[in-house]
Amino acid sequence: MNAIDLFAGCGGLSKGFMDAGFDIIVGVDNDQAALDTFVKNHNGAVALNADLSKQETFDEIKRIAGERPIDVIIAGPPCQGFSLSGPRNFDDERNKLYLAVIEMVKQYKPKGFIIENVPGMATLYDGQIKEEILKRFNKMGYNTECEILCAADYGVPQMRKRLIFMGVRKDVGEPKFPEAIYSPENYITCRDAISDLPPREYEFGMEEDIYTSESLTEYQKFMRKNMKVLHNHVATKHTQMVKDTIALVPEGGNYKDLPSGWGESRKFNEAWTRYDGNKPSKTIDTGHRNHFHYRYDRVPTIRENARLQSFPDDFVFTGTKTQQNRQVGNAVPPLLGQALGNAMLKIFTEKNNEKL
Numbered sequence: 001m002n003a004i005d006l007f008a009g010c011g012g013l014s015k016g017f018m019d020a021g022f023d024i025i026v027g028v029d030n031d032q033a034a035l036d037t038f039v040k041n042h043n044g045a046v047a048l049n050a051d052l053s054k055q056e057t058f059d060e061i062k063r064i065a066g067e068r069p070i071d072v073i074i075a076g077p078p079c080q081g082f083s084l085s086g087p088r089n090f091d092d093e094r095n096k097l098y099l100a101v102i103e104m105v106k107q108y109k110p111k112g113f114i115i116e117n118v119p120g121m122a123t124l125y126d127g128q129i130k131e132e133i134l135k136r137f138n139k140m141g142y143n144t145e146c147e148i149l150c151a152a153d154y155g156v157p158q159m160r161k162r163l164i165f166m167g168v169r170k171d172v173g174e175p176k177f178p179e180a181i182y183s184p185e186n187y188i189t190c191r192d193a194i195s196d197l198p199p200r201e202y203e204f205g206m207e208e209d210i211y212t213s214e215s216l217t218e219y220q221k222f223m224r225k226n227m228k229v230l231h232n233h234v235a236t237k238h239t240q241m242v243k244d245t246i247a248l249v250p251e252g253g254n255y256k257d258l259p260s261g262w263g264e265s266r267k268f269n270e271a272w273t274r275y276d277g278n279k280p281s282k283t284i285d286t287g288h289r290n291h292f293h294y295r296y297d298r299v300p301t302i303r304e305n306a307r308l309q310s311f312p313d314d315f316v317f318t319g320t321k322t323q324q325n326r327q328v329g330n331a332v333p334p335l336l337g338q339a340l341g342n343a344m345l346k347i348f349t350e351k352n353n354e355k356l
Helices: 012-019 032-040 055-065 080-085 093-108 124-139 190-194 218-224 240-247 302-308 321-330 334-355
Strands: 002-006 023-029 046-049 072-075 112-117 142-150 161-169 208-210 229-231
Touching (some): 002 012, 002 055, 012 023, 012 072, 012 334, 023 032, 032 321, 046 055, 072 093, 080 093, 080 124, 093 112, 112 334, 124 142, 161 334, 190 218, 302 321
Parallel strands (some): 002 072, 023 046, 072 112
Antiparallel strands (some): 112 161, 142 161
């Protein structure tokens, strides 16, 4: 099965599909730093830096694909335009990137597609945007449904929720979302995910380093993938004031737990949040320095955040630290992607078995 990844970023969603058994032909984005990471980790997939609102990009994708059929299109397009233009102006210029995904499905007619977005899109304009998307794909010949999925249900040590549209061509079958594998009673926790990594309490580490302990949990063993070299585990240099402030926040606490007069510069929901080691992390952000290690007085390293996103240790991030943080924070967790990839394969296989 072949797939293309639109708005690929560093390729978290396509990494999941790759692990489910798909061949990723091309990843398209306009962030070259993210594409450099994508091409390093996707087994020969082409990284294409291009504007998806232009027909020449469609033509270039067709040239790269050649004779290979495109079975699945996966995408995580931005939806900021919809919040400005409203449901009546669905075809507004500001929505061109989302419309490009619809056009790509229309041109390629894949067996299925996955579109990922923020949960808020489901209720935008009382759900009218969501309904319009479902209606358009239905007219194009796709059975399409959407659900908000929580990554922690699929083995990701993070409470990340995403709106997922799943479309299956009407001659192929019906959408069926993957069933949850985990529940709140047995979610993978922050401690399960990163407690084996060097503490970086008194030294910053290097881009290429060594593990200083054995895997302590099954998740850690799964993430290591027999790696001998540890990548992207470099600590951030904080001012003494920041370290002193973090030290006052208890495990699982935030700015509300600080004494009067401390941390006054940040007072919003996620400010000065220290992870609870016995729970999944909150949604990994793109490096705004609001979240801190459950034990150490510092922000998580790139590798720690990558583990919390379910990127295995052999997935190496490139670029500046700011670029790497953005790549990790913007990505779809690969284990969630793999669950979706497996679900689509199951739909396709069941249809083929019916024909036999």
